[in-house]
Amino acid sequence: MKAVILAGGFGTRLRPLSCTRPKLIFPIANRPLLDLTLSRLAEHGVKETILAVNFMADTLEHVFGSSRFGMKIHYSKDIIPNTQAQAKACSPKSLGTGGAIKQAENLLDDKEPFLALNGDILTNANYSAIVETHRKLESLATIALRRVNNPSRYGMVRLQDGRYISEFVEKPSSGAPSNLANAGIYVFEPQVLKLIPKSQSCSIEREIFPKLARKRRLVGHEIRGLWVDVGKPSDYIKANKLWLNTQSRVHQKPMITGTGIEVSAKLKKAVAIGEDVKIKGGAIIGPNVSLGKKVCVGSGVKIRDSIIFPRTIISDYSIVEGTVIGEAAVIGKRVRIREGCLIGDNTIIHDNITLAKDVKICPSKEIFDNIVDSGCVI
Ligand code: GTP
Secondary structure (H helix, E strand, O other), rough: OOEEEEEOOHHHHOOHHOOOOOOOHHHEOOOEHHHHHHHHHHHHHOEEEEEEEEEEEHHHHHHHHHOOOEEEEEEEEEEOOOHHHHOOOOOOOOOOHHHHHHOOOHHOOOOOOOOEEOOOOOEEOOOHHHHHHHHOOOOOEEEEEEOOOOHHHHHEEEEEOOOOEEEEEEOHHHHHHHHEEEEEEEEOHHHHHHHHHHHOOOHHHHHHHHHHHHHOEEEEOOOOOOOEEOOOOOHHHHHHHHHHHHHHHHHHHOOOOOOOOOOOOEOOOOHHHHHHHHHHHHHHOOOOOOEOOEEEEEOOOOOOOOEOOOOOOOOOOOEEOOOOEOOOOEEOOOOOEEEOEEEEEOEEEEEOOOOOOEEOOOOEEEEOOOOOOOOOOO
């Protein structure tokens, strides 16, 4: 079986970190998010995967190459013909979820069903079981469904007879038809591709699924277990936390590849520590922290519920909570970074600075003064 992974979105909600890398290579316990998905697809017998790329396509191709876990990797780039691109000169040039799947058509089999996935989902879903439901019910399109508490963030469905999706409502502000959300994991028959216009922007969720639902050709398959849509910063931190905890239960030991940890430093479960990380005495790391390779942590530093990208330095007695810090940033001494902050690559924050909650700092900025307004972008 083949799979298409939607990998070309702009990841606007994770800016500024997604300005310099595609969302799908954001690390989860120090591995690219997409690597975890590819490994799971391979476990479920997928032989070839097509990455539907657009934004920073070259970076993805450089990281994943032409094979992974024994699977062939192909790349399908969003291409909008010039005339249309000119007509839409003010909007970003991308094909949307439907258009990008259509673009991959010539790399898919015309007789076999295929899996299609939103690439920004962290899950341990049983792909084989979804395919089995699809085949058993001779469905045209099958959508994995996940129960959620906050329907306004997702595409929500109404199920008839426990299996056919009769209504599809994208991000309802009120009156959601159920608490079953589109989990961004699909199985399609090749005929579905005929419903999608070629070389045009098209949303599979808004334009194709409602049509299939009306014809009773859309089947739902409920999944349980790990499932996080890595869209917003808090979800990214949550995904990292859930993955760290799952791995720590499975392996029963911390994920540590570094050896530069002083004896009086304390690691609180669950943590992932990359290669060549240095942690000075008295530091408390965790719970729910990933330190990328070559990160340096000073004496007495406290970090919890955070993700620190490679080569960043966090100096003595600083406190970092619920934050993502990009690559090669330098955090001074006694700095306090509160929940929800996103710090861009190569940022320098001077000693004794405090950042309010949800502050976003663009790459390569230098911060000399406290930032007191929560949510501000520098
Ligand atoms: P935001 O800008 O923050 O909404 O992020 P996004 O557009 O990257 O993510 P969204 O949740 O909207 O998209 C779901 C998945 O589809 C992600 O894995 C995206 O990379 C991918 N995707 C979204 N739009 C496109 C597109 O136009 N082309 C391609 N190739 N992939 C897309």
